[in-house]
Amino acid sequence: MKLLIYVVIVLFASVTLALAVIHDPGYVLLARPPWSMEMPLTVFIISAVLGFGALYALVRASIRLWNTPRDVAEWRKRQRARRARDALAEGLVSLGEGDWDKAEKQLLANVGQSETAVVSHLAAAFVAQAQGNTEKRDEYLAAAHRSAPERARAISLAQAQLQLLARQNERALATLSQLRTMETRHPRVVGLLAQTYRELHDWESLANLIPELHKLKALPTADIDALELDARRELLRLALPSGATSVLKQAWNAIPHRLRQHPDLVAIYARHLVAQGAMNEAERLLGTAIGNSWNNNLARLYGLVQATDPAAQLETAEGWLTGHSDNPVLLLTLGRLAARNRHMGQAREYLEKSILLRGPAEAYQELASLMEQAGEHQKALEYYRQALDLCVGDHRDTIHDPADRPNSPRRGNGAGIGQYRH
Secondary structure: OHHHHHHHHHHHHHHHHHHHHHHOOOEEEEEEOOEEEEEEHHHHHHHHHHHHHHHHHHHHHHHHHHHHHHHHHHHHHHHHHHHHHHHHHHHHHHHHHOOHHHHHHHHOOOHHHOOOHHHHHHHHHHHHHHOOOHHHHHHHHHHHHHHOHHHHHHHHHHHHHHHHHOOOHHHHHHHHHHHHHHOOOOHHHHHHHHHHHHHOOOHHHHHHHHHHHHHHOOOOHHHHHHHHHHHHHHHHHOOOOOOOHHHHHHHHHOOOHHHOOOHHHHHHHHHHHHHOOOHHHHHHHHHHHHHHOOOHHHHHHHHHOOOOOHHHHHHHHHHHHOOOOOOHHHHHHHHHHHHHOOOHHHHHHHHHHHHHOOOOHHHHHHHHHHHHHOOOHHHHHHHHHHHHHHHHHHHHHHHHOOOOOOOOOOOHHHOOOOOOOO
């Protein structure tokens, strides 16, 4: 519709102009003594338009001819960049497929002319790492630095990650420490630094880094909590000289309050207290922790603590029978505490029930010891043999399947009670 309107307007204007020219065509006089030129106005206008068009075309052709070398160079540059981008894409696909040789060749094709040279060199560094060639990897990383010095942070982060993958933990720490001087609060830098401290078993530095990890949200909260637990656990496991109770308590107080209820940390702290002779404190700690949240390992440790009031200790443990009457670990603990209180018949009942419920090998050992004290040496030998068979079976399970088996039919509810043996 619009085209039709435009056509009508043009025709109307053309007819109007033609009628005006026919009625009074006019003329143009060009004079420069001794010459003069006269022509109709319409001829002058047409000549002027054609002359301007010819002049414009001549100027444009001259400019294009002048710029031809530059245009050709730009075209060649675009072609090289396109080929380099295509090679990069193909190289990344080959990298994903694990075809290292092909990936390396494709990534480095025309890389010198590519605006994505830094990406190509970084990808080539990953390829070299996958091939176990760390020297070539470092060469590619250096080339990436040269091709894009303004991307130093990203390249250094990739370098630190590759060093961690190659178990070059000290070199990764040096790379990240240098980055920390430039990017003190970059989440990725702090996250990799935490991973490096863990690999280096630098638990104190890792523990000191935890608040910053939370503040920067450098890692998922669950991962940060796991790192903190690892750090606190290993720091608490450090050997202490005899009589270092104050140092032990200082280390315990340094642990955040929310972690002091964790059974792993409670178990380690309780063992240290026992080693330092603080039996009553260990008994109170374990009793409170078990009362708050049942844990087989802590229940087992409770039976090994020799507090000054074994009768009260036995009474506390018997209170846990409510809700845990068929727990073989609790029954083992009760058997030990009953024996310590000289209640031999009661101790025998607890231990026999623990064995009936497929309790740990320690129940057989404790019952064998009772049989020896009672003069029943044949039964004692039989229980010692069964304890040895269970220990050998545990050793074989560890060799053939190191995974924890909480649902093992032999162990029953007592599974996992030995996982914190040091």
